[in-house]
Amino acid sequence: xxxxxxxxxxxxxxxxxxxxxxxxxxxxxxxxxxxxxxxxxxxxxxxxxxxxxxxxxxxxxxxxxxxxxxxxxxxxxxxxxxxxxxxxxxxxxxxxxxxxxxxxxxxxxxxxxxxxxxxxxxxxxxxxxxxxxxxxxxxxxxxxxxxxxxxxxxxxxxxxxxxxxxxxxxxxxxxxxxxxxxxxxxxxxxxxxxxxxxxxxxxxxxxxxxxxxxxxxxxxxxxxxxxxxxxxxxxxxxxxxxxxxxxxxxxxxxxxxxxxxxxxxxxxxxxxxxxxxxxx
Numbered sequence: 497x498x499x500x501x502x503x504x505x506x507x508x509x510x511x512x513x514x515x516x517x518x519x520x521x522x523x524x525x526x527x528x529x530x531x532x533x534x535x536x537x538x539x540x541x542x543x544x545x546x547x548x549x550x551x552x553x554x555x556x557x558x559x560x561x562x563x564x565x566x567x568x569x570x571x572x573x574x575x576x577x578x579x580x581x582x583x584x585x586x587x588x589x590x591x592x593x594x595x596x597x598x599x600x601x602x603x604x605x606x607x608x609x610x611x612x613x614x615x616x617x618x619x620x621x622x623x624x625x626x627x628x629x630x631x632x633x634x635x636x637x638x639x640x641x642x643x644x645x646x647x648x649x650x651x652x653x654x655x656x657x658x659x660x661x662x663x664x665x666x667x668x669x670x671x672x673x674x675x676x677x678x679x680x681x682x683x684x685x686x687x688x689x690x691x692x693x694x695x696x697x698x699x700x701x702x703x704x705x706x707x708x709x710x711x712x713x714x715x716x717x718x719x720x721x722x723x724x725x726x727x728x729x730x731x732x733x734x735x736x737x738x739x740x741x742x743x744x745x746x747x748x749x750x751x752x753x754x755x756x757x758x759x760x761x762x763x764x765x766x767x768x769x770x771x772x773x774x775x776x
Contacts, residue, residue: 552568
């Protein structure tokens with residue numbers, strides 16, 4: 497499988513290859529799997545402790561309303577490390593999606609930008625659930641990394657729409673895979689709005705993540721790095737301060753030469769002392 501393989505001359509050129517297990521993706525997968533089995537083990541002995549822990553970690557619109565304005569902001573991230581304990585399917589498919597598409601996205605963006613994108617996608621997907629579902633009279637707790645994983649897949653498709661992936665033995669463009677997943681979620685929303693049954697999936701977490709993944713690429717948010725921007729501004733400020741300090745140092749030395757050390761104020765003498773210690 498090589499999802500970044502583009503089509504020359506309109507014909508899919510599909511190759512079997514596995515994406516690298518990149519550092520940030522690896523850490524997220526390991527942390528999520530460890531959290532799953534940790535919570536699973538808490539289920540022995542009645543599972544009361546696990547229920548309380550899950551209630552604390554899941555993003556719950558009812559809790560957000562009752563606690564407002566002191567909302568449990570940690571839930572915007574922690575819910576992504578909690579998965580359905582009744583089977584491995586929920587965890588497995590999320591981590592499989594993260595492995596295939598997160599690794600390729602991290603290779604393109606770098607670890608820090610990918611990490612910022614993944615965790616911001618978790619938060620946006622959770623906020624979508626918190627804000628929308630109470631308006632529809634639902635508001636059940638949401639768990640799982642599905643929103644962030646779908647954001648990763650949609651972002652990958654927005655960056656490389658004509659990349660080709662294998663579904664079983666059939667090569668399919670990535671944009672069609674992404675579009676099909678969104679259509680399934682939208683259809684499920686329409687079914688529920690008609691009063692149909694819910695399968696328990698937090699649909700608005702999915703849709704919030706999908707929309708964020710698309711907009712992050714189209715509006716180029718995904719390429720921003722606030723940490724690098726801060727470090728760059730700090731370096732510029734440090735350089736400007738160094739130039740300013742050198743100019744002030746020259747002025748004070750000129751005054752000392754002309755009027756003597758006694759002409760300086762205590763603050764100016766303290767500045768000279770700091771500069772002398774810094775130059776050692």
